[in-house]
Amino acid sequence: MLVDIPDFTIIANPISGRRRSVQIAMMAYQKLLRYQPKGKLSFTESIGDAYRLAETALEEGYRFIVACGGDGTIHEVLNAICQSEKDSILGILPSGKGNDLARELNIPSQPTRAIDILLSGQTKYIDVGEVCSLTTENSQSTKKYFSTIATCGFDAEVGRRVTENKVFSHFWGSLAYVVTAVTTLPIFQPPTAMIKGDFGIYQGPILICSTGITTSYGGGMRILPNAVLDDGQFDVCIIKPVSNWTVLFMLAKLFWGGHKNHQAVKIFRTTTLSISTDPPMKIYADGEYVGNTPKQIQILPKRLKVIVP
Template sequence: METVYLFVNPFSGKKNEKDLTQHIKESFLQHGFLEQNITIVTPESASDAFEKAKEASRKGIDLVIPLGGDGTINKIIGGVHEGGHHTKIGLIPSGTVNNFAKSLSIPLDPDLAIDTILNGQDKKVDLCKVNEHYMISSLTLGLLADIAANVTTEEKRKFGPLAFLKDSYRILKRNRSYYLTLVDDNGQFAIKTKFLLVTMTNSIAGFPSFSPSATVNDGLLQVYTMKKVSFMKFLLHINDFRKGDFSMAEEIKHFSTKKLSITPSRIKTLILPRTRIDGDKSDMVPVSLTVLNEAVTVRVPHS
């Protein structure tokens, strides 16, 4: 690896972002990288980050490092993939949840993460195309998306995964169901569900092993639905959810598939469920998901 693009999020609000950026650059210089081959990129927006990452890939840049959480990493990896070259991804987790990094066992400590980039190994990982977007970790709609909708970046930074419990009671009390038609590898079927969750990794909302059977390059989506839920049952099962154990939650149904389409099957109101991809607001249904197997290469620790 010779050329490096380091993407910095100017809107992160973190006081140590500039210090971390300089520390990363100095670490690479100490390991023999030339200063003229290290470029610090400051995108003006999420879409600009995507375009600049795509441009970096098209130029044949060896390594791209996004500083941030899943939403930032999503844009950078999507852009690199669309660039069409074999640019590698290095991760230095600096978000509040960091699902993607955790699923790859990337250390959360910056120095250890830098060491992983410099001395680790390459691993090919899956992406998912969702309409015109990309997904690296998860898609939610319904209950889980509604709970996350009003959680601010500051709350996530302060409380971590517990921030997502803030609106749980209000959302559960509303007791809204969604009627959807799903098409997977085996055909079409209709469901009534409180939420739909699609994961590509074994971490969600910052909790490891939420989907223990999922790996980052198995070519599969893990899909979860829940037909009914009560606040007490939600609290009863929350520790199981955190451990990735759904055996005690009979209401949750699970299946795996390489592709999935989601459309509304009953529209009583003008309200359509809106999806969230990798923690950020995205399209309303209908949506179509397709796994891109081993689409990008990420630097990971030696196993």
């Protein structure tokens, strides 16, 4: 066993994976107990519970925190880890709609294989994004952290509707995002944005501004096809407003990154990014709401230690 930690806690979202996560978490708990003397299994009941459970586990001395669920569950656990100064390791049992971080780390969705990685995998340090306010003083508790992609614009609105609308919960994986994108197109109004980074300044209307560490969101849609998890930089994709038909064609190309050659698409690299919009727009990161513009986003190189194959 390469993971030399005597204690662990598993935090599972019981409704994730069409409630498959309960069985996965129980399997993992029973198997890890054979090798590690101290363990705990907890289930979330509402939004924010994964954060609170992880925070409590860290305070109690647990250092191996396993998130069983989708990117939203990982997001909450990640925020507890990043707001703590304690040395810890994140384990992932993917069972959500998108599972974009797990896919990027080559963690399989097959439960028994994912559980085996918790026991025989190796540790890897990956970058984390930090979102904070541009207009007020920031404390540790007001900062938000993410491990995949922060979105503003059309894709953020799609992510919001996937998360909040029960109608779209009937669809699985990237299909949920595609169906939601099609229904969002007729009602979305592009904002005017001021975006600053190492690349300079972009000012004008935007359809999308995606800033990320991973290549994909929405269950495998490769909005940032050249992003690297541990290179100390964000990839940024800015797409100017185009016709609805063009958006649909781009949507199809997202699955292999073919959108990047369109003249309305600009891809940059940066270590920090500030964004303000008129009107103010919601920002989602890891598919979770992290506040409205204006915001500052910066990279934290190799901030998170995670178990990988």
